[in-house]
Amino acid sequence: MRTRGAGPPRIRAMPRVVVDVMPKPEILDPQGKAVLGALPRLGFTGVTDVRQGKRFELEVHEVNDDVLAEISTMAETFLANTVIENFTVRVEDK
Amino acid sequence: MKIGVVTFPGTLDDIDAARAVRIGGNEAVSLWHGDHDLKGVDAVILPGGFSYGDYLRCGAISRFSPVMTEVIEAAGKGLPVLGICNGFQVLCESHLLPGALIRNDHRKFICRDQRLRIENAATAWTSAFAQGQEIVVPLKNGEGQFVADAETLDRLEGEGRIVARYVDVNPNGSLRDIAGVTNEAGNVVGLMPHPEHAVEELTGSGTDGLGFFTSLVEKVFA
Numbered sequence: 001m002r003t004r005g006a007g008p009p010r011i012r013a014m015p016r017v018v019v020d021v022m023p024k025p026e027i028l029d030p031q032g033k034a035v036l037g038a039l040p041r042l043g044f045t046g047v048t049d050v051r052q053g054k055r056f057e058l059e060v061h062e063v064n065d066d067v068l069a070e071i072s073t074m075a076e077t078f079l080a081n082t083v084i085e086n087f088t089v090r091v092e093d094k
Numbered sequence: 095m096k097i098g099v100v101t102f103p104g105t106l107d108d109i110d111a112a113r114a115v116r117i118g119g120n121e122a123v124s125l126w127h128g129d130h131d132l133k134g135v136d137a138v139i140l141p142g143g144f145s146y147g148d149y150l151r152c153g154a155i156s157r158f159s160p161v162m163t164e165v166i167e168a169a170g171k172g173l174p175v176l177g178i179c180n181g182f183q184v185l186c187e188s189h190l191l192p193g194a195l196i197r198n199d200h201r202k203f204i205c206r207d208q209r210l211r212i213e214n215a216a217t218a219w220t221s222a223f224a225q226g227q228e229i230v231v232p233l234k235n236g237e238g239q240f241v242a243d244a245e246t247l248d249r250l251e252g253e254g255r256i257v258a259r260y261v262d263v264n265p266n267g268s269l270r271d272i273a274g275v276t277n278e279a280g281n282v283v284g285l286m287p288h289p290e291h292a293v294e295e296l297t298g299s300g301t302d303g304l305g306f307f308t309s310l311v312e313k314v315f316a
Contacts, residue, residue, distance in 0.1 A: 023196075027241060028267070030197040078158070081151055081187065083194040084241060 014059040016092040017071050021080045022053035063091050095120045095310055098135035102127040102156050106143035114290035118307025127159040137174035137310055138165055140181025142288060152237050153183035174218035174310060175282045179235055182284030191275055191284045193242030199267025207299040208233035208287050209261040210273050214254050217280040222305035229302035233265055233287040240268040250275055257283055
C-alpha cells in the first residue's frame, strides 16, 4: 500500500510562464464591484477598490525569446481581448 | 435566399433563428461550427446562446472555429452576416465589429420586452424598417453591456453605424444606449436583443422582429 507523502518529491521540470489579464482601468469591472460590495458585509474594511482579472499559467518545454514572443502573440490574440483588457507576460521564478 | 444559421456547441437560439428565417420568406441552412464551407449560402446568422460555455470570454473561442474562418473571409467580401446576442459577441471577438460586450453594469441577467429605435435602416438586415422606427423585441443577456473607447463611439455615431439604440430603459449599461452596430460596409450587423423571438403573434412580444429576416429579400428585389 502506498502511503501519502512517500517517495521522492515531485519534480517540476517544465518552466512556467504566467500571463495576467486585467480589465483596462477605464472599463467598468462589475465582478470587482461585486467583490468590493461584499467585503464590508463580511467585516473586511479598508479596501477602497477591487479589480478582478485572470491568471493563466502556461507550462512550456523551455523559455527563450521565440517562446515568449509566441506567448505574447497568444495573449494578444486569444487570452486577452485588448479592446477591454491589458495583459502582462512573465516567467515565473522557481 | 439561402441563409445559413450556425450552431456552435452551446448555441441556444439556432432553431428559433432558422424558423424566423423561414417565416421571413427565406430558406434556412444549418451550418455546424466545424464546417469548412458555407454551403453556398447568401447570408449567415450567428444566433444567441452560450457557445463553448462562454469560456475565456463570450465568443472568444467560437471566433476561432473552422466555420468562423469562412464567415470572416466571406464577410470581408460583402456576405451579409447578422450576429444576435452571443453572435454579436462572436462578431466583436472576430473584430468584424468594433467594441466589446461585457457583464451588465447591474450584474444581473436580464430578460424583458425591450423597446428599440432603428437608427440605421440602410444595412443589409434593417432595410425593411423605417429610419427611426421603434420596435419591441425580447432582450435576454448577462453580458450585454456594449463598450468601446470614446473615439470609436464618436466614429460609430458620425458614420451612422449605430443600428439600434435602447429606448425608455438602458437594460445593461451599454454606452450611448447602443443595442446594435454595423461595420463600415453595412453588411455585418450585431444586435444584443432577439428579433428572432418576435416573429409570430402566438408567442413573444409581437412581430416587430420580422424585419430583420425580410430585409435581405426586400434589398434584392428593390
